Amino acid sequence: MELRQLTTERERRIFSERMEEARAKKGARFRETQRSKIGKIHLEYGLLYGLFEHDDDPPEQMMSGFLMHDLASFPQSYPRPDLSHLPARSVMEGGELWSFAKGAGLLAQHGSIILVGLMQVHAVLVYPTFKPCDQSVPYARANFVNAGDPFVWPYCETTDGGKIWVQPMVLEGEALAELLHAVFARGFATSDSMRRIQFDNPFPIQPTLSRPAIPIGQRLAAVESAAAHGHEVNGDAQA
Incomplete structure (x- = not known):
């Protein structure tokens, strides 16, 4: 598998x-509000990554993708929680996870954890949906902690115009260190100044990625299954 950073205008468009x-x-149940520009900002200035089965696959064949940005590049999507006690470049906000094949989202999550380690990130911030459906549970099982009370997300709404509540959550400290240790122990390789990360499929699933199974530790499974069991309103589609 290869996780590849997408840098050109054409790659970002694809x-x-x-x-x-x-x-x-997948029948997404949310949409960006008419006034919101947050999605455009993320797509234009965030770090975009696509997952490919082979290192020579063209951009059109990416199976899944996500984006993230550190808080030194541009601010977090919402001023809560307050993470100003940490160096801005060491805090990474993740979102916009999507996949075409069931299981591809898990593999993208695996690659994102490698990136977090390589970038020496101290904290990972996510905004999973809390209402109308609670998608925070998988993150809690992975030792993400609630970083304040839920609030109405101003940039997205349900497809019928209803409000969406999110639960800000953060993974840092010992919990993050243990996760990184588990992922790095499986091995990987980098190339092109770390813009490409190659790793063996850590999950015993079919080549078509049609039936994922996760026979690994509970913590790692919980983190990587967060993408498969729900979606973040700052972009995540079901994996």
């Missing part, structure tokens, strides 16, 4: 098109 197509096929 990422956006694949993301929208994946969401449509």
Whole structure:
């Protein structure tokens, strides 16, 4: 498997098109509000990554993708929680996870954890949906902690115009260190100044990624299954 950073205008456009197509096929139940520009900002200035089965696959064949940004590049999507006690470049916000094949989201999550370690990130911030459906449970099982009370997400709404509540959550400290140790122990390789990360499929699933199974430790499984069991309103489509 290869996780590849997407840097050109064409690659970013394909990422956006694949993301929208994946969401449509999976029946996404949320949308960005008409006034919001947060999605455009993330797509234009965030770090975009696509997952490929082979290192020579063209951008059109990416199976899943996500984006993230550190808080030194541009601010977190919402001012809560307050993470100003940490160096801005060491805090990473993640979102916009999507996938075409069941199981591809898990593999993208695995690659994202490798990136977090390589970038020496101290904390990972996510905004899983709390209402109308609670998608925070998988993150809690992975030792993400609630970083304040839920609040109405101002940038997205349900497809019928309803409010979406999110639960800000953070993974840091010992919990993050243990997760990184588990993932790094499986091994990987980097190339092109760490813009490409190659790793063996850590899950015994079919080549078509049709039936995932996760026979690994509970903590790692919980983190990587967060993408498979729900979605974050700052972009995540079901994996």
